[in-house]
Amino acid sequence: MIFSSRTTRSSTVITQMKRQATITIIIVTLVYIIFNLPVFLNYTRYIVAVYLGGKDFLDGDNSNQFLQKYIWLLNYIITVSLNSLVNPLVYVLRMKRFKSEA
Numbered sequence: 001m002i003f004s005s006r007t008t009r010s011s012t013v014i015t016q017m018k019r020q021a022t023i024t025i026i027i028v029t030l031v032y033i034i035f036n037l038p039v040f041l042n043y044t045r046y047i048v049a050v051y052l053g054g055k056d057f058l059d060g061d062n063s064n065q066f067l068q069k070y071i072w073l074l075n076y077i078i079t080v081s082l083n084s085l086v087n088p089l090v091y092v093l094r095m096k097r098f099k100s101e102a
Contacts (some may be wrong), residue, residue: 024094028087035083039076 016059035079
């Protein structure tokens with residue numbers, strides 16, 4: 001009887017840990033998708049314009065071309081950097097081991 005209660009308790013703890021890890025992985029995946037979606041959409045827009053549309057993606061006057069390249073680069077740098085910034089915060093908030101060491 002004692003052995004079965006220990007086994008039940010440890011299996012409950014393991015189940016809770018697995019559930020918490022699963023939720024953390026889902027959150028990290030969603031954060032990744034949210035922050036990298038603008039980059040993916042820019043690349044998709046580029047592929048459609050250049051390869052399927054047959055025109056240069058950055059056609060237009062020089063100021064507009066510079067602005068588009070700048071926005072493209074800024075979009076990429078900001079979204080990837082924010083994703084890298086948010087991931088450790090998710091881990092600290094979700095996992096007890098990281099909370100105790102932070």
